[in-house]
Amino acid sequence: MVKFLVQRIIGMAVTMFFVSIMVFIIMELPPGDYAERWAFRKFSGTGAQITEADLDNIRANFGLDRPAPERYFKWISGIVLHGDFGEAFAFQTSVNNVIGQKIWLTLAILFSTLIVTYLVAIPVGIYAAIRRGSAEDYALTVFSYLGFALPNFLLALVLLYISITVFDSSVGGLFSPEYADAPWSTAKALDLLSHLIIPSIILAWSATAFQLQTVRATMLDELNNLSVTAARARGVPEWKLLLKYPARLAINPVVSTMSFDANRIFSELPIVALVLGLPELGELLLKSYLDLDMFVAGAILLILTFMIVFMNFLSDIFLAILDPRVKLIEG
Amino acid sequence: MTTTDLSTQEVQAPITQMESEEAQRYYSASQFQLIWWRFRKHRLARTGALILLTMALVGLFAEFVGPYSGITRVSEAVLVAPQAPQFCNDDGCSLRPFLPGITSERNTETLRMETKIDPSVRRDIYFFVEGEEYKLLGMFKMNTHLFGVEEGSIHLLGTDSLGRDIFSRTLLATRTSLSIGIIGVIIAFVLALVIGGVAGYFGGGLDYAIQRLTEIVRVIPVIPLYMGLAAAFPKEWSSTQVYFAMTLVLALVGWPTLARRIRGKLLSLRGEDYVIAASLAGAGPSRIIGRHLLPAFMSYIIVDLVISFPFMLLSETALSFVGLGLRPPTVSWGVLLQDAQTVRAIEQAPWLFIPALFVIVAVLSFTVLGDGLRDAADPYQVSG
Numbered sequence: 001m002v003k004f005l006v007q008r009i010i011g012m013a014v015t016m017f018f019v020s021i022m023v024f025i026i027m028e029l030p031p032g033d034y035a036e037r038w039a040f041r042k043f044s045g046t047g048a049q050i051t052e053a054d055l056d057n058i059r060a061n062f063g064l065d066r067p068a069p070e071r072y073f074k075w076i077s078g079i080v081l082h083g084d085f086g087e088a089f090a091f092q093t094s095v096n097n098v099i100g101q102k103i104w105l106t107l108a109i110l111f112s113t114l115i116v117t118y119l120v121a122i123p124v125g126i127y128a129a130i131r132r133g134s135a136e137d138y139a140l141t142v143f144s145y146l147g148f149a150l151p152n153f154l155l156a157l158v159l160l161y162i163s164i165t166v167f168d169s170s171v172g173g174l175f176s177p178e179y180a181d182a183p184w185s186t187a188k189a190l191d192l193l194s195h196l197i198i199p200s201i202i203l204a205w206s207a208t209a210f211q212l213q214t215v216r217a218t219m220l221d222e223l224n225n226l227s228v229t230a231a232r233a234r235g236v237p238e239w240k241l242l243l244k245y246p247a248r249l250a251i252n253p254v255v256s257t258m259s260f261d262a263n264r265i266f267s268e269l270p271i272v273a274l275v276l277g278l279p280e281l282g283e284l285l286l287k288s289y290l291d292l293d294m295f296v297a298g299a300i301l302l303i304l305t306f307m308i309v310f311m312n313f314l315s316d317i318f319l320a321i322l323d324p325r326v327k328l329i330e331g
Numbered sequence: 332m333t334t335t336d337l338s339t340q341e342v343q344a345p346i347t348q349m350e351s352e353e354a355q356r357y358y359s360a361s362q363f364q365l366i367w368w369r370f371r372k373h374r375l376a377r378t379g380a381l382i383l384l385t386m387a388l389v390g391l392f393a394e395f396v397g398p399y400s401g402i403t404r405v406s407e408a409v410l411v412a413p414q415a416p417q418f419c420n421d422d423g424c425s426l427r428p429f430l431p432g433i434t435s436e437r438n439t440e441t442l443r444m445e446t447k448i449d450p451s452v453r454r455d456i457y458f459f460v461e462g463e464e465y466k467l468l469g470m471f472k473m474n475t476h477l478f479g480v481e482e483g484s485i486h487l488l489g490t491d492s493l494g495r496d497i498f499s500r501t502l503l504a505t506r507t508s509l510s511i512g513i514i515g516v517i518i519a520f521v522l523a524l525v526i527g528g529v530a531g532y533f534g535g536g537l538d539y540a541i542q543r544l545t546e547i548v549r550v551i552p553v554i555p556l557y558m559g560l561a562a563a564f565p566k567e568w569s570s571t572q573v574y575f576a577m578t579l580v581l582a583l584v585g586w587p588t589l590a591r592r593i594r595g596k597l598l599s600l601r602g603e604d605y606v607i608a609a610s611l612a613g614a615g616p617s618r619i620i621g622r623h624l625l626p627a628f629m630s631y632i633i634v635d636l637v638i639s640f641p642f643m644l645l646s647e648t649a650l651s652f653v654g655l656g657l658r659p660p661t662v663s664w665g666v667l668l669q670d671a672q673t674v675r676a677i678e679q680a681p682w683l684f685i686p687a688l689f690v691i692v693a694v695l696s697f698t699v700l701g702d703g704l705r706d707a708a709d710p711y712q713v714s715g
Contacts, residue, residue, distance in 0.1 A: 018547045026556075029563035149694040151645050153652065154668075154687050161677050259550075266552035271649050275672070285555055286653055289562040301559065305551050312550075 004320065012313050019305050024072045027298040035059045037292060085299035095299045099281065103303065106281040112196045113265050116204040117211060122254060125215025126247050132220065140212065147209020153271040156202045160275065202272055207261045215250050222246035255319050259312035266304045366630060369707035376703020379696035386693060390506030394465035397499030398479045401662050403463065405484045405494040411446050413489040413682050416456055430454045430485060454480045489682040491670055500662050501686050507663040511574065512643040515581035516636055519589055522582060527590030531597030545587035557584055557646055561655040570661040577656055581643050592635050596628040638701040641694040648690050664690050
């Protein structure tokens with residue numbers, strides 16, 4: 001088990017190293033350079049005359065005159081050694097300050113979405129497989145198709161529209177106004193939970209459609225297994241036998257694709273967050289892309305990807321615990 | 332694995348005198364004939380294909396089908412609700428469809444322009460009317476439109492806040508969005524074929540390196556990655572440049588999934604008996620790839636291509652929706668939906684949301700078409 005863990009952690013580090021290079025390339029992509037944008041932000045409208053020499057000064061200040069590999073090294077070592085993500089010029093403060101507690105809100109959204117997804121997809125998928133070919137199964141297939149076809153942000157808009165016209169209340173935001181700036185308390189946490197429900201349902205929408213079909217397909221494969229027939233022949237009650245053999249195995253592909261779900265959720269998060277006005281990393285990522293505030297964007301992209309890689313690590317461990325066959329192969 | 336009646340019956344049933352002719356036909360049919368026969372049985376997939384074909388045609392001839400160009404502003408018809416052609420009014424019925432007249436006036440309280448329907452006025456709809464000049468397919472100068480009215484204006488899906496006809500704009504957007512998907516898929520496909528093909532056929536260290544690279548690209552959340560690439564487009568780029576850059580971005584992020592599938596398929600086929608037999612018989616790599624491997628996996632690749640379409644469409648829509656993709660004056664589904672970004676806008680004019688229906692229908696059609704093709708792709712498959 002220790003060897004297994006060490007292997008996975010090394011793999012994770014290698015992946016993150018390559019991801020960080022890719023993120024750095026994306027940060028470098030926008031035309032014009034950081035110094036010009038920074039100067040524009042800082043001095044536009046102040047009447048100050050910026051000369052080429054000033055720009056060179058700024059460049060030297062930020063180390064922009066150094067070659068790219070050196071800048072990459074400085075950036076990544078700042079993150080790894082000091083947890084320092086650099087400076088967010090649009091906000092005139094450090095990236096860490098800007099991102100701060102949004103990481104926790106983002107994690108809260110991720111986990112509540114995953115919980116909603118699995119709470120719906122696993123039992124419903126098993127049910128659909130058992131009742132294969134029934135009207136319910138057919139309806140669920142249609143639902144899955146819609147889950148693929150209806151973009152989450154449209155769903156968000158529709159729900160927002162309904163909530164405002166029918167219920168006369170907004171589903172947007174993560175906190176009620178009275179808690180937005182209040183210090184953390186039980187009441188504030190409960191308020192956050194109640195606001196998490198709608199975004200979670202919206203974000204879980206397509207992941208659920210996808211996992212539901214996975215569970216159903218695996219379940220169908222397993223239902224034909226000899227172990228099921230043998231158990232049935234032994235007279236094991238039907239519900240017990242279903243839970244003991246096929247249902248247990250049907251969960252495996254779901255567990256092993258947890259990181260894909262996280263990827264899907266983060267992929268959709270920025271746009272849904274924009275529509276619903278959620279103050280978390282996805283929305284900030286979108287804003288910083290639009291402002292070309294690439295240090296913030298790069299940091300968020302790196303953090304989101306790290307969460308996904310970490311989820312992958314977790315799902316490997318869960319899988320090894322759930323399915324003894326995996327452990328045997330990995331040693 | 333599903334099996335249609337056709338295959339079980341024709342493969343497993345003994346060939347009796349009655350069936351022999353049909354069985355003969357089955358055994359002597361080419362692979363693509365078999366695929367076609369199987370596909371024909373899939374009603375849902377056929378419907379999907381039909382819808383997509385219609386969309387493509389309508390998009391191709393958008394200027395002809397739509398009564399206005401995408402940028403024409405009708406100032407007396409701002410935020411007009413969708414108008415349904417009628418055949419009857421208080422004065423009686425006619426075979427020629429017509430629209431009631433509309434008048435717009437400023438509300439004295441809200442100071443908003445408001446349009447009112449005036450049922451006493453009747454505006455006949457004529458077909459093949461002359462209207463604004465345009466270039467069909469970018470080549471032929473024409474001014475005939477499929478339909479139109481002689482007085483006033485016609486807006487089947489309403490107008491936006493600038494008085495532009497949403498029907499015409501949606502048709503143009505259909506062309507943009509579908510074509511961007513098609514070009515994106517083709518570029519991704521070529522990349523995937525070359526890279527995945529090399530990795531799958533030769534294996535070894537190169538294969539390993541390419542595998543790791545695709546894995547890393549796949550770890551980063553897709554839309555944020557797209558956004559990062561799209562954010563790098565210079566602001567001064569023309570809409571054509573942005574358009575082609577978008578297809579490139581879609582392709583660059585889309586190829587790893589395709590390459591992975593091609594590689595996997597090639598790897599599994601490489602060890603098949605008939606491939607080994609061919610190489611033992613002295614066939615060179617080019618003959619093995621061209622004559623034995625390509626036909627075996629081409630159908631799967633087509634399926635993969637069709638399945639990756641919805642993803643391209645949704646990505647383009649999402650990117651343009653948030654302002655990181657195509658920009659006005661280019662119209663795509665995502666650009667049109669930008670107008671429906673806030674609840675206020677939807678509340679005021681729900682019909683701004685209509686382009687979303689096109690997105691959903693197109694994605695659904697591609698999905699069912701992909702499903703049907705997947706079932707048909709392997710006509711020799713008889714597993715239960």
